[in-house]
Amino acid sequence: MRTRVLLSLTLAALLLAGCAAEIEMPPEPPLVPGAGADPEAWALVPAGDFLAGQQSERTPLPYDYEIEVTNVTVAQYAAYLNEALAAGAIKVGEDGVVGFYPGDVFRGYKHEEEIAAGDWLHMPLDEPNQRITFDGETFSPVAGYEDHPVTYVTWFGAKAYCEFYGWRLPTALEWEKAARGTDGRAYPWGDDIEARNANYYASGDPFEADFGKLGDTTPVGFYNGQSYGGFETLDSPSPYGLYDMAGNVWQWTGDVYENQHYRYMRGGSKADYGYMLRAWSTNNAGPDYYSPNVGFRCARDVTKGATQ
């Protein structure tokens, strides 16, 4: 009898675990110290070889390029949406913000999904934790989240943002070089990671107090050596001065590969263990995927003689 009761209780506990989907949303945005680095700044990555991938293979990247010092923020993306809407570059549909994409070459390879020409989702507007609101005319950032990295943006939405301003998403190689420099280090700041370097799963940043170990995004440039409410961060830029190239949110890269529809992300996020933040670690999903853990930053070519 006791055994049966015990087994029943076990089963009930498991069922309850499966039903524990309801969550109380945090009433207010948590600690908001503002951006820790300038979201408008760009960093120059000079031409030259670097050590790429897990095996640190010498890889040429024979051109200069610039890349944003921080991820694109909620405020920047909201401003872009207003400009793009006014310019007719995007539309607001039933599912959210959509825009035209000319499509990929489709070869029908095993597991490949067709990405046809047409309007694709850039950003949903009905997600409960969406940090951008739309009142029918204007997009606005949710107060307190202006300087956090924009999330819930699809690869289409990220690409459209960069291209609207004449920029582009970085290629995977550009992203990696910008993150780790030329000396083969595993993380932007070196070869070891600790909780004060970056925002990752159970890293103990102040935002986990409100959201649990999964945490919340930290404002861009948060890990700049300052102290926030007693939480001492370590200044953790990449060799070229970029912030958040490890942790916080995954970042879309621009490459489109043959025989697959997946788009690749780099950098790891607040929802990943530290080892996923290694510079060569990747994640991937369809280009219409969006998440509270995915954002982006842009890159651009360097015009000779121009200082931007």
Added chain:
Amino acid sequence: MQAVRSRFNYLFRSTKGLVLVAIALIALVTAIWGTLSGPLAEMGVKDVTVRVLGMDLNPAEREGRIIILYHVIAQAVIAIEVYLITRIIPMKPGRQETINATITVGYITSLIFGLAFAYFGHNYIYHGLFIAGQTLVFFAGVMLLEALWPWQKAYHVTDRELSHWGNIDLERVAFFTMAVCTLISAVFGAVAGANFGNEFTAFLAEDVVRNPNKPILQRAVIGHLHIMLTLIAIAITLIIGRWFDFRGALHKIAMPLMIVGTIITSVGAWSVTWVSWAHTTIYVGSVGVMLAALMLVIFGWRKLINEQGGAGGSFGQKIRALLKDPLKFGPLWQMVFMNFTVSGVGIFMAVKLDEIIRVWPWREERITLTGHWHILSGIIATIILMYYADMAGLKGWLRQWFGWAVIIGSDIAFAAVTVFSMKRLFISEETQQPLVNTTMILADFGLALVLVMLAALMIWRLADLFAARGRWQHELADERPELAEPAAPDEEPIDALRTAGGMTR
């Protein structure tokens, strides 16, 4: 000196001692390396372990370290299975000791030097010894094949209740087939492993699943890991069948299914390297293996009910009889439970791969994959643990507590991990934390319960080794009387203390 020699003889020359050593080593490795990930890492224990032991955790070598870690554990598990097979399957004199000695030296060498190389700096002598140890394990497997050769006249079947083909003992053929397939599968992995190992380009299979153009050796690695784990599961199923003295009509159907299923599944896994329909072959073979296991479960549960006085009783009485001995009920139950947490999930993932799983980000798919094989490994481990606890002579309330704690603890953990790994089916990323917390707490609780039981068992057996006339000595006398010290005149005869292992045929 005699005391040391006696204990050495027990630990390294008797089946129960050898199994104890292997379980103890796995427990030790689990206890130490378990602090490097999961909740203990989050609590900072990892940093302490790394600092105290002086581990060198180069971030670029994480995958290589993990590969060595689970290879050394897997080889210890294979050694346990070989010990049990050499004990329960009749073979020529001397074969058991030769095979056991070879595999023991092999897996312990591999374990010590593999971990030393992976976690404590790259001394290439260590790496060489790691490989040498694995080679000895392989060589022991070759010797096992010779010893198991089913067409020897001496091993023709005499009991017609056992599955046979003419005079050939089909259960012996099933063991032999499993061993042949294991050796071929080991070579399959070794070739790929040599390539990636030499180039220091180790990778985890779950990291390349979405690569549309996987090179042939990458596919070989994926085939290798799947079939090795499957064959370890097949081996323990056959061993448990012998433990239950599986026979009769179901045995006659099950053994041919097991033989054919093992061959087809293995060929399917190997063919992953060159055909696109390998999975279909694997499914066909798996059906045979799983049906054979189902027949063992039916036979075993019916036998348990009869032995525990439930025959002819009501449904409730039968269930009570079935659950009376958790160490006997548990291994068969775990085989059933596996269908919910491993086979069922695996089939669902394969059927809905493009429709559901590949719509998720790769990280989510990776979690389902790692959860999948961690659970299967864990289930095999608990089956071995319960079998060993029975061999070790656990009786009375301790047997009840141990057995139920292992069953309930592991099943809570495995169910929680299954829910966790498949969470994206029913919960979004932004609302997952409560579910993650709940499943992680349940998983940690369940695993902790099993590990506490394992630790208690190990401490009990360790303490016993310090006793002058401990249980160990009776076990040694039972299996290897020529190695045991003679009993003092006033002592109870050893025969009277023999533990019931059910290990002879």
